[in-house]
Amino acid sequence: MSVIFLDRDGVINEFPGVSQYVVRLDDFRFIPGALEALRKLTEAGFELFVVSNQGCVSRGLISAKELAVMTDRMTIDIKKSGGRLEGVFYCLHQKSDNCECKKPKIKMFQDALKGRVVDLESVYFIGDSREDVEAGKALGCRTILVLSGRTKKRI
Numbered sequence: 001m002s003v004i005f006l007d008r009d010g011v012i013n014e015f016p017g018v019s020q021y022v023v024r025l026d027d028f029r030f031i032p033g034a035l036e037a038l039r040k041l042t043e044a045g046f047e048l049f050v051v052s053n054q055g056c057v058s059r060g061l062i063s064a065k066e067l068a069v070m071t072d073r074m075t076i077d078i079k080k081s082g083g084r085l086e087g088v089f090y091c092l093h094q095k096s097d098n099c100e101c102k103k104p105k106i107k108m109f110q111d112a113l114k115g116r117v118v119d120l121e122s123v124y125f126i127g128d129s130r131e132d133v134e135a136g137k138a139l140g141c142r143t144i145l146v147l148s149g150r151t152k153k154r155i
Ligand SMILES: [Mg+2]
Pocket: 007, 008, 009, 010, 011, 127, 128, 129, 149, 150
């Protein structure tokens, strides 16, 4: 079984805009086709993990509890449409916190893979930002840059 990491904003749900966050439940909208894609990947036997920077929490724009509610709803909607998430990992910090988890650092990925024997050649990270591509390269997996969100041109 192989693993696919997914960024959240701009990959699963609509990109909220540069330096913007999804802080209200109503503003979390799945990108058209995303639920179907997640179902297909699940059916194809991939284990899916969401790995997302959500510094909005440390900025006080949304509470950790509200983020958890949003995550629950996302997970349920994905499940209802036939997909499955194995885990959701967030970094809640800001750059100035100098934490170990904020992408392009790779601690969230390592935590997700803990206890597994995986061939990183078979692992993908699908993201929409330069930090996502950098994180995937640092981890040593394959990276896919989608142009559905932050990045409009190839980098
Ligand atoms: Mg993103």
